[in-house]
Amino acid sequence: MNFNIQSKLPQAGISIFAKMTALAQQHQAINLAQGFPDFSPPKELFDFLNEAVWSGFNQYAPMPGLLHLREQIAKRILGRYQFQADTQTEILVTAGATQAIYTIISAFVRPGDKVLIFEPAYDSYGPAVVVNGGIPVYLKLNLPDFSIPWDQLEDVLARESIKMILINNPHNPAGRILQESDVKNFEALSEKYKILMVWDEVYDMLVFDGNNHISALSYPGLMESSIVVFSMGKTLHNTGWKIGYTIAKPQLTKEISKVHQFLVFSVNTPAQYAIAKFMELQPGFINALPGFYQEKRDYFLKSMASTGLQFHPCEGSYFAIAQIPEDYKGSDVKYAEDLVQHQKVATIPVSAFYHDGYDPGLIRFCFAKTQETIDAAVSRLI
Ligand code: PMP
Numbered sequence: 477m478n479f480n481i482q483s484k485l486p487q488a489g490i491s492i493f494a495k496m497t498a499l500a501q502q503h504q505a506i507n508l509a510q511g512f513p514d515f516s517p518p519k520e521l522f523d524f525l526n527e528a529v530w531s532g533f534n535q536y537a538p539m540p541g542l543l544h545l546r547e548q549i550a551k552r553i554l555g556r557y558q559f560q561a562d563t564q565t566e567i568l569v570t571a572g573a574t575q576a577i578y579t580i581i582s583a584f585v586r587p588g589d590k591v592l593i594f595e596p597a598y599d600s601y602g603p604a605v606v607v608n609g610g611i612p613v614y615l616k617l618n619l620p621d622f623s624i625p626w627d628q629l630e631d632v633l634a635r636e637s638i639k640m641i642l643i644n645n646p647h648n649p650a651g652r653i654l655q656e657s658d659v660k661n662f663e664a665l666s667e668k669y670k671i672l673m674v675w676d677e678v679y680d681m682l683v684f685d686g687n688n689h690i691s692a693l694s695y696p697g698l699m700e701s702s703i704v705v706f707s708m709g710k711t712l713h714n715t716g717w718k719i720g721y722t723i724a725k726p727q728l729t730k731e732i733s734k735v736h737q738f739l740v741f742s743v744n745t746p747a748q749y750a751i752a753k754f755m756e757l758q759p760g761f762i763n764a765l766p767g768f769y770q771e772k773r774d775y776f777l778k779s780m781a782s783t784g785l786q787f788h789p790c791e792g793s794y795f796a797i798a799q800i801p802e803d804y805k806g807s808d809v810k811y812a813e814d815l816v817q818h819q820k821v822a823t824i825p826v827s828a829f830y831h832d833g834y835d836p837g838l839i840r841f842c843f844a845k846t847q848e849t850i851d852a853a854v855s856r857l858i
């Protein structure tokens with residue numbers, strides 16, 4: 477039978493992250509492409525995971541997440557952002573930030589609704605909007621500093637009826653952070669145009685040089701129409717555990733939870749148990765992350781200086797982007813492919829973060845790696 481399938485995502489292939497990781501394996505290259513640490517999560521987490529399964533935490537968790545975990549999340553969010561999240565009505569534990577973002581979009585975006593996405597953007601945003609019948613409206617961040625194009629944004633908001641804006645801060649892949657004035661501008665726009673704002677703050681603890689992460693959670697007016705998304709994978713070095721969460725006012729959390737209930741119902745119980753216990757007993761671990769990753773960033777950039785590659789400033793996240801040499805004639809994809817094949821270092825071409833393949837001549841490196849990995853990569857790039 478020749479069954480005719482009309483794809484909802486005709487353009488989608490395998491993700492650039494999976495593709496570059498596969499190429500890295502094929503060429504025995506050092507993988508500085510996909511964003512994940514190559515060092516271990518804290519060992520206590522393993523003990524707590526073991527304890528969870530042996531003490532009977534093997535069945536469905538409550539739909540919004542284990543209460544103990546929601547309590548630990550509430551404590552962290554209160555301490556850091558002065559947002560008092562109600563554990564019953566304002567926190568939802570998800571299978572990572574990717575599921576959280578999809579679920580939020582699915583809960584609010586109806587066919588024909590427009591969603592504004594700044595590019596470069598994390599690869600799941602656009603497809604999640606499209607699958608749910610929405611229309612992504614793309615706006616490029618200003619180059620070379622990846623700042624918000626405020627005038628263009630105002631034009632778009634005045635012209636089009638935008639239902640939702642997705643904002644990523646700290647930014648992947650740019651490594652830039654928003655200032656207080658930026659967040660206040662968004663607050664004013666959200667009030668003026670009545671727009672839902674989704675804040676992807678998965679790298680909230682990866683902010684450097686004494687800067688504070690400016691979270692939407694610290695702005696009560698903004699939180700009336702905002703949902704903030706976090707990922708445990710980025711804070712506990714365990715991206716494969718796929719635990720994340722959303723924080724939003726009860727009326728918003730209620731709608732997200734309805735979709736969550738029918739999408740996954742609840743997420744991995746032992747992982748939630750282990751993370752809750754770890755957060756309770758080792759609160760200092762997460763608080764030490766800015767210093768831990770700043771050291772990695774500094775070591776990475778200092779070591780990479782000898783390769784001649786020109787890096788953009790990295791204020792946050794665990795990514796740094798470098799300029800493709802001006803005398804290189806091909807695309808950024810070709811450059812990244814050459815690098816993995818000949819120099820045996822895998823990176824991500826930044827055009828992958830633009831829906832139309834726009835090529836700003838940049839590649840992204842992940843520096844969540846051991847010094848040995850960074851040293852080995854540098855020695856191959858010199
Ligand atoms: N948003 C951004 C900006 C990311 O970089 C990532 C993952 N690297 C995610 C969301 C997804 O996080 P998770 O792995 O928890 O799904």
Ligand code: GLN
Pocket residue numbers: 491493494509510511512648
């Ligand atoms: N977010 C990670 C990155 O930017 C990868 C996540 C994924 O592979 N989907 O590299």
